[in-house]
Amino acid sequence: MxxxxxxxxxxxxxxxxxxxxxxxxxxxxxxxxxxxxxxxxxxxxxxxxxxxxxxxxxxxxxxxxxxxRKPLQYILGSSDFYGFKFKVNENVLIPRPETEVLVEGVIDRIVNCFEKKISVLDIGTGSGNIPISIAKSSSMVDIYAMDNSAEALEIAKYNARENGLEGRIKFIQMSIYDDYAKLKEKVGHVDIITSNPPYIPTEQIKDLMPEISEYEPRAALDGGEDGLEIIKKILLVANGLLRYNGALFLEIWDGQKETVQSFAKKYFSIDFNNDLSGTPRVLIAEKRN
Ligand SMILES: C[S@@+](CC[C@H](N)C(=O)[O-])C[C@H]1O[C@@H](n2cnc3c(N)ncnc32)[C@H](O)[C@@H]1O
Structure with missing residues (x-):
């Protein structure tokens, strides 16, 4: 038998x-x-x-x-990202390996370009995977993590505690569309902004795998009609908040490079990092004036 x-x-x-x-x-x-x-x-x-x-x-x-088709990570209640463990549930996006490319780029920049303590703002923090991975890898950062979802921030705070970062990250519940002056008052000028924003065009969400379209939070996916709504807003906010020589690290979707480039080059000197499949995945926009 x-x-x-x-x-x-x-x-x-x-x-x-x-x-x-x-x-x-x-x-x-x-x-x-x-x-x-x-x-x-x-x-x-x-x-x-x-x-x-x-x-x-x-x-x-x-x-x-x-x-x-409930995602395995939601069933297990956790997901691995950048070598760390994160609690996840249906209030937060499951962290993706592509986003590790963004984190890698930020950590390289912190190590190579700054000698003093710097400040970082993560916009749309979800499970907190980006700021937590950065804070675990460098003690030379003051980090703010912002999301408009109270439920997501609960998970992010839990993950910060579980990863031994109690008090290291300041969490802000706010929408990127809220009053810019209020955000500026809370964070001041920053050296690095990170974001993996919602960037899927609304109409395309239903065509994604059921694990994504039926289970992951719509607010974490939906980037409006062309997928670029929140990206354009983040570029404007970043232009206002970044210090000279500061940089925005922004994750984008397949095929968005050209349009994002044409918006971003008005304000920044730009470059892209590719993901492991060779697709341009992260915009690096440096503030030069
Ligand atoms: C694609 S998820 C990214 C989550 C996480 N940073 C990651 O990489 O897995 C986007 C996040 O942006 C948040 N978000 C959506 N609209 C927002 C807004 N207007 N202001 C602030 N955060 C927003 C969502 O709640 C979600 O947590």
């Missing part, structure tokens, strides 16, 4: 494949490890253990949720 753990993995793999999930076996293993509180490797080396009925039921319930 097949070992119980193996038979549960095969059951999960079949169920997830049926739901159209490509990495079905891997995800079945992850869900079973989560329920049994064992590493994936231990699933295969500790195969003789007894599996209580309630654990089997919990596993099957999670498979059911995943089969409805």
């Amino acid at each position: 097949e070992n119980k753990i193996l038979s549960l993995i095969h059951y999960g793999e079949a169920k997830l494949s049926e739901a159209g999930i490509t990495s079905a076996k891997y995800e079945a293993e992850i869900l079973l490890s989560y329920v049994l509180k064992k590493t994936r490797l231990k699933l295969y080396t500790d195969i003789k253990g007894f599996i209580p009925q309630e654990k089997e039921e919990e596993y099957k319930q999670l498979l059911g949720e995943r089969s409805k």
Whole structure:
């Protein structure tokens, strides 16, 4: 007779494949490890253990949720980003590997261009993945993290505490469309602004994978008719808040480079960093006057 753990993995793999999930076996293993509180490797080396009925039921319930295309990270309640762990739920975007390119660029700049303590503002902070990764990598920064969602900021504050950064990041609940003078009063001039804003054109959201279109917060995705609404506003705000020699690191979507470039070059000297697939992903806009 097949070992119980193996038979549960095969059951999960079949169920997830049926739901159209490509990495079905891997995800079945992850869900079973989560329920049994064992590493994936231990699933295969500790195969003789007894599996209580309630654990089997919990596993099957999670498979059911995943089969409805709820993202794995929301089921597990966490996501890895830049080597750190972040709590996530349906109030925050799941941090993406592409955004690590942005963080990498910021950390390089902090190390290479500044000798004194600097200030950083993250606009649309979500789970807090960007400011937390920066603060973990450099003590030479004062960081502000802003979002208009109170629920997202709760998660970001939790993540800051869990990552040992209590008191290091100042959280601001505000919309980028609110009174600019109020934001300026709170943060003053800053050396670096980071943002991974909502940049998907409204009409295209429904065509994305169900994990995104049905589960991730609409406010984290929707960039208005052309996807560039909030990006244009961020460029204006950045022009006002950045110090001379300061820089905006802004994540953009596939195909937005040309338009973003034409807006940004009015105010900044610009460059782009590519993601791992070679797509221009991060605008680096330096303030030169
Ligand atoms: C694409 S998510 C990015 C989250 C996180 N920084 C990341 O990289 O995973 C965009 C974030 O912007 C926030 N947001 C949307 N509209 C906003 C606005 N008008 N003002 C401030 N934040 C906004 C959303 O709540 C969401 O958390």
